Amino acid sequence: MQSPRTTARRRTRAVLALGAALVAAATGLLAPSAALADPTTSAQARALMQEAAQQLTVIDEQLHEAELVVAGQQRTAAEAAGKAAAAQAALDVYAPRIRAIVQSGFTAENQSRVAAFLTSESADELVRQMTTLDMIAAHTSATISEVAAARAAAQQAQADADAAAAQAQAGLEQLQAQKAEAEKKVAAYQADFARLSAAEQAAVTEAVAGPTLQAPRNLPMPPGAAGAAIAAALAQVGDRYEHAASGPDAFDCSGLTSYAYAAAGIALPHSSRAQSSLGTRVSRAELQPGDLVFFYDPISHVGLYVGNGMMVHARTYGSPVAVTSVDQRGYRFGVRLSG
Template sequence: MTPRSTARRWARVAVPAAVTGVLLTVVVAPASAAPDDAQPTTAADAARAVADTAHQIEALGEQVNDAELALTDLQTAAADADATADQADAQVAALQPQVDAIVLTGFVDGVPSGLETVLTSGSADEMLQRWSTINQLTDHTDAVLAELAAAQQAAAAARSAADQAEATAAASLDALQTQQDELQTQLAAYRSTYAQLAAPQRAAVSTAVGGPELSAAAMADAAYAAPAAAPSEAAAAAIQTALAQVGKPYVVGAAGPDGFDCSGLTQFAYAAAGISLPHSSRAQSGLGTAVARADLQPGDLVVFYSPVSHVGMYIGNGQMVHASVSGRPVAVTSVDQRGYAGARRVA
């Protein structure tokens, strides 16, 4: 019997650098679909429509991140099921020599009869000894065969579970292609529309989605550059790392070092502080402890919308650093913007 190979057949899907992940249960509206049939009639309306699309794309990108985390869990489950199947196969293989030996000695459907034992015994003592030996051999045979049957059943069940886990993960991996294609289509359409806006409308889109960006003078102010007020060394290190990324581009699905989406930035920053965060704003929104708006401290994660689809890092003085939207780099903005949904303290 050949043990099931534990080597997974997963190959990381080759995808554009801007997108990583897999769709499990995300329903995506076609890129051509609009929130309603009304078309923008003014520049301000156009800016708002593009801003809404930008938020939808960010939310979709975060759903992709969620799906990638789920795929990782599925692949781990499939690998664990494979290992269980291997162990069950090994147990069957280990029992096989004992079964072969039993067959060779004739104790499967061939146990000597009581009459044969009496007729061939030289004495009463010898007969009793033979009876004892026969009983021991019979008990051993029954035990080995029962153990073999249980091991075979366990191996079959483990193999079935491994096959099911692999099939589930493979299905989600296939769905990745559709998800990524749709996201790329929407990104291309958004960038084309954004490029047609006049500079004031582009600024309006950026502000609507990511909040008003601080001036260079404000960024240079020590109040924003020194994380000394952070409640812990880890939070201070994360803030320093996050602020060092200001100006780098927003890239859907990216977690540094050259580009970031929102959860990729917070993940990257806290990794520098020795704290591992999942690459998902929704997952990050469930970590640590909840913090009231009035109790925010530097280093807290601030999350937005319901369901959560955006995350930034509070740095004090009512400000946060975050990666907000395609076309706008990582920036420091006010934490008070639309969709504020809460905060979590992870350090």
């Protein structure tokens, strides 16, 4: 039977490895400089850019999940280091007792018993001295046993701390490599996006992010956290898209929703897939202002529903934060964070 720790470590490695695989698998797709040399029409070029933008979104989401895993590893390492320090401190408490035992003649039990026999003046006194010696010996043995147990605990805690620190460092190094590879793909995408005409850029942006709508004015705001989150998100319309950004001037999709709900006093993980597991799932027909809305399978995009069939979201590179229709390709479901 596998221990929970073993299962968790395997799941951690799987998430990090999947992120690396996605980055590697995208190498051909996200190298538009070579790919865009082949298209013979602007429509083909736009199609390639749309596909590349979608793949970047998947990679971004996978990096977010890996970041959460590494953050968890780092917390585990810090907790393990704290336990190791506490175990060592508990062991250090015994140091004065061990010195006293070493310096005491009671450690030489046979010599003490002979001395008791030679110095006792009666049988009763000898019995009392021998009983006292037995009690001291028992206390000494108990202390030594406690020290042994404390030392074993300290050694195990330190070994756990070392293993957790090594795992956190390995995860961090792998994540950094994945980020560096993803940044190359982003740079290639952005370079080729810039090569498109203004009309082609607009077409790609609309295909990927949906048609931009006028930010609603005088929209009835729901009470509480939902209303505060909507107001915060709408205030960011026009801000640029940037991977891993969560404000105040740039956002990615889950960065925007976590920023919006943070303004309402609710902390959300910076990951669309992690956010999709929160709250209560609702259908398209049940959507209410303030609900989170999720897209694609697996989940790789999130927006904030503002009502009247509209959402505000940060979609992808070259597409600023905007209000669009919620009815877009890849829609999956909504999530309500509060009743």
